[in-house]
Amino acid sequence: EGNEPGDSMKITYGELLRKVCQFANVLRNHGVKKGDRISIYLPMILELVIAMLACARIGAIHSVVFAGFSADSLCERILDCGCSLLITADAFYRGDKLVNLKQIADEALQKSKDK
Numbered sequence: 361e362g363n364e365p366g367d368s369m370k371i372t373y374g375e376l377l378r379k380v381c382q383f384a385n386v387l388r389n390h391g392v393k394k395g396d397r398i399s400i401y402l403p404m405i406l407e408l409v410i411a412m413l414a415c416a417r418i419g420a421i422h423s424v425v426f427a428g429f430s431a432d433s434l435c436e437r438i439l440d441c442g443c444s445l446l447i448t449a450d451a452f453y454r455g456d457k458l459v460n461l462k463q464i465a466d467e468a469l470q471k472s473k474d475k
Contacts, residue, residue, distance in 0.1 A: 376409075376410070380410055380413040380417060386414075387414055387420065387445070390445065392418060392420050393418070394418060396444050397421045397441050397442055398420050398421065398422045398423070399423050399434075399438055399443040399446045399447070400412065400424045400446075400447045400448075401427060401446060401447065401448040402424075402427060403427040405452070407449070411447050423443065427452065427459065427461060428459075431464045431471060432471065434464065434465065435468040435469075435471040435472050435475070438469070446469065448461050450462045
């Protein structure tokens with residue numbers, strides 16, 4: 361179910377498997393391997409589930425961070441799990457408000473480097 365009434369999507373198990381395998385290959389191409397730690401900073405969208413399943417498929421450990429968290433909170437979670445990759449989206453709407461995830465993620469990554 362999407363943000364707007366009537367905005368919904370359906371997916372079959374076969375389509376989900378194809379998307380998970382496709383994203384698992386993207387992760388592998390970025391050097392992710394079994395045992396690597398990945399942080400996922402996404403809103404409640406289908407790609408969140410795909411990212412989680414793709415991590416599980418290649419044996420990477422994933423940590424889902426609530427998309428409402430601030431840059432400081434995200435930074436702490438990145439440092440706590442020692443992640444090597446952050447998966448996020450550009451932005452999303454929460455009601456009428458636009459939440460710029462990429463900007464928050466960039467700020468959190470900079471803070472992580474400084475610490």
